[in-house]
Amino acid sequence: MSRFFIHLAYNGTNYCGWQTQPGLPTVQQTIEEALSTLLRQKIAIVGCGRTDTGVHASDFYAHFDWAIEASAEETLVQQCTQLTFKLNSYLPTDLRIYDIFSVKSNAHARFDAVARTYQYHVSDKRLPFNLGLYSRIYFQPDLGLMNAAAKVLMEYEDFTSFAKLHTQVKTNICHLSEAHWDRVGEEWVFTIRSNRFLRNMVRSVTGTLLDVGRGKLTIEGLREIIERKDRCAAGVSMPPQGLFLTKVEYPDLVNGDL
Numbered sequence: 001m002s003r004f005f006i007h008l009a010y011n012g013t014n015y016c017g018w019q020t021q022p023g024l025p026t027v028q029q030t031i032e033e034a035l036s037t038l039l040r041q042k043i044a045i046v047g048c049g050r051t052d053t054g055v056h057a058s059d060f061y062a063h064f065d066w067a068i069e070a071s072a073e074e075t076l077v078q079q080c081t082q083l084t085f086k087l088n089s090y091l092p093t094d095l096r097i098y099d100i101f102s103v104k105s106n107a108h109a110r111f112d113a114v115a116r117t118y119q120y121h122v123s124d125k126r127l128p129f130n131l132g133l134y135s136r137i138y139f140q141p142d143l144g145l146m147n148a149a150a151k152v153l154m155e156y157e158d159f160t161s162f163a164k165l166h167t168q169v170k171t172n173i174c175h176l177s178e179a180h181w182d183r184v185g186e187e188w189v190f191t192i193r194s195n196r197f198l199r200n201m202v203r204s205v206t207g208t209l210l211d212v213g214r215g216k217l218t219i220e221g222l223r224e225i226i227e228r229k230d231r232c233a234a235g236v237s238m239p240p241q242g243l244f245l246t247k248v249e250y251p252d253l254v255n256g257d258l
Contacts, residue, residue, distance in 0.1 A: 002067075003103050004101065008097050012051060017054075028045060031062070031091070034087055049245070051243075055245070058246050117246050117247035118243060135241060142212075150192075150209060160231070161234045174194045179193075204237045
């Protein structure tokens with residue numbers, strides 16, 4: 001049995017998130033069924049994280065174990081290349097497999113990741129060619145104020161105020177290494193990078209920073225929200241369609257070596 005990583009991307013519009021759920025379409029289930037059919041063996045995959053219903057990923061990793069038969073005619077790399085091609089032909093068009101490659105037997109897509117980056121897209125314009133890929137707002141936010149608020153986030157580690165209630169996590173501590181807003185065309189894009197994220201954290205942080213950008217919340221008010229460690233104190237959680245997982249980082253992932 002050999003372990004492999006899958007590097008992939010997906011538009012989450014038609015899926016109830018990454019993780020398999022009985023009777024619901026999910027990314028994990030769709031890929032597992034495709035792999036099991038193509039390889040003619042039961043395949044289970046483990047993702048680098050869990051995205052919620054409607055959330056997208058332009059950079060995502062998963063691992064699986066494959067009882068691959070040695071072939072004198074084909075190298076392991078060639079077999080992975082062929083499997084990548086077959087998967088892309090078999091899967092729905094809202095899923096794309098970038099690459100499949102061999103890794104060490106103890107490599108883990110979730111636990112070996114050291115950082116993840118998310119981006120949230122909003123616009124005050126109707127963008128017909130970006131349907132399902134951004135969230136519509138009905139005001140022009142102050143970019144300077146939102147970036148000032150984003151800097152405040154970097155001063156803290158406990159993000160209980162932005163965590164979904166009643167989840168089974170041991171800690172709400174996250175080590176942020178990047179948080180800023182940029183104007184990109186007709187959109188405002190919030191980028192946030194951390195070693196880990198809490199359920200719904202990015203969407204609730206985004207909603208709270210937008211409250212600052214519209215003058216509804218002050219910088220000091222943001223500090224009070226964070227320090228209260230109370231989810232009910234923070235702003236509204238933004239809709240899922242504007243959220244993208246854009247980068248997952250591994251310390252030893254160089255040319256497929258992990």
